[in-house]
Amino acid sequence: MKGRISQFGATYAGAVGAGLASAVLFSLVTQGTIIAIALAYLAPLPIMIAMIGFGRAAGLVATALATLAVIAIAFAQQVQETSDGALGAAAFSGLAFALSLAAPALWLSFLAALSRPKDTASWSIATGAGRAFARDYYPLERLLAYAVAISATIAVIATIIVSSRHGGFDAALNRADEALTPMLESLAAETPLPHDVDLHKLARLLVLAAPPVVAASTLLMLMLNLWIAARVAEVSGRLPRPWPDIPHELRLSRAYAPVFLAAIAVAFVGGLPGLISAIVAAALGMAFSLQGLAVIHDLTRGLKYRAFLLGLIYACLVLPPITPWPLIVFAAVGLLESAFSLRDRKKNSISPKT
Structure with missing residues (x-):
């Protein structure tokens, strides 16, 4: 007691x-x-x-x-x-x-x-006794998909609220332009910019880029904190599931690849629909980047210089001048994985033949 x-x-x-x-x-x-x-x-x-x-x-x-x-x-x-x-x-x-x-x-x-006993449909958090039996654990694919939906929804709702509070999308964009352009002018006075830069266009571009950046960074924040939390629980012996094989299991359904490409295309329409599509594209793009990074971790297993290669990759992620480019490369790798199942092909190729 x-x-x-x-x-x-x-x-x-x-x-x-x-x-x-x-x-x-x-x-x-x-x-x-x-x-x-x-x-x-x-x-x-x-x-x-x-x-x-x-x-x-x-x-x-x-x-x-x-x-x-x-x-x-x-x-x-x-x-x-x-x-x-x-x-x-x-x-x-x-x-x-x-x-x-x-x-x-x-x-x-x-x-x-969450987990569930084999051959059952009901998910639950297993007790210590329940973990002694064979169980299926909640798939990382669904976790990533939920995180994408949450991140995009947060950014879309925030964008709609801001637009409605300022009398519509165009009015909100004009207000943001008026507020941001003087700040850019002050910055240009201290840091010379190219003479052909239109500060009003730059201000609008920065405003339009903010919601997609919020969506992508929110997804990264949620997934990173979830990984750290799970590690803390594992170290303390409180993780209610075995540690997953993240490099092999972290993935998006193939159905998201055409959605991602369609969202990029619609983003060029402009206006509020274009911005909402850009938000969806940014969230999915970050998810495919995470999938691409997982693919690289998985495919480089067994390589002699794997530690050096991964260290170089992560170093590139924290260098401000080139930060976006590794993410774009990772997203491309993630799309290739969706199309060709690179990890499964590798696994099948090294599995012992029966």
Whole structure:
């Protein structure tokens, strides 16, 4: 009995700590520094650890407490600046946090913990005794697909809300142009730009690029934090599933390849439909990049210089001048994988013949 009470207390103590940590990390984004933004990128991590390591109830408690803590922190910050509308602004911050970060983190980590006995259809989080039997575990393919849908939906909804609040897409774009162009002019005065650069066009391009970048970065954030959370749970002995073979199992259904190419084509239509298509293309493009990176990890297994090659690849990812190009290459590899099943071909070629 004492053991159960102690375990219960530890579970919910961990959930409370996870919720508060997530709220603090999320609130750091208001500082605007590079370090603060980098730490805010880890805001989903505590919720995911609570869900994967301690179970559904702990994940729900961490999510609810994190949302309330974000509201409290935002309210305190608003009151320091102005008392008018502080509670409404704080409530909006909490709602934005819950819908765009906490709920996706909870849902993806919940799915990652699911499994089912062989030859059954019902998914659940297995107990210690249940894991002793043969089980199927929630496929990484579905996790990645859910993450794509969530990331694209968040960016699309945010774009529609901003457009509607400013009287339509064109009006919102004009307002953003008016606000951003003076900043670019100040920057151009300090850092000379080519004489033929139209700052108004550049401002509009930056505004139009923001929602697709948000979609792609949100997907990367969710998947990276999910990987870290699972590793933490594995090290602590709380991961409710065997560690998956990510290089071989991380993939998108082939059906997404034509959707990705169609979204790129429609993005050139322009206007709000074109921007929404660009958001979908960006989210799928990042997913195919992750698939391409997994393919490279899988296909290079057994190579003598694999460690050096992978180290060079990851070094290229963190070098600002060429950061986009590796992602484009990875996406191309991911599309080739969808078309030709490169990993399965390799596996079949080295399997012993019967």
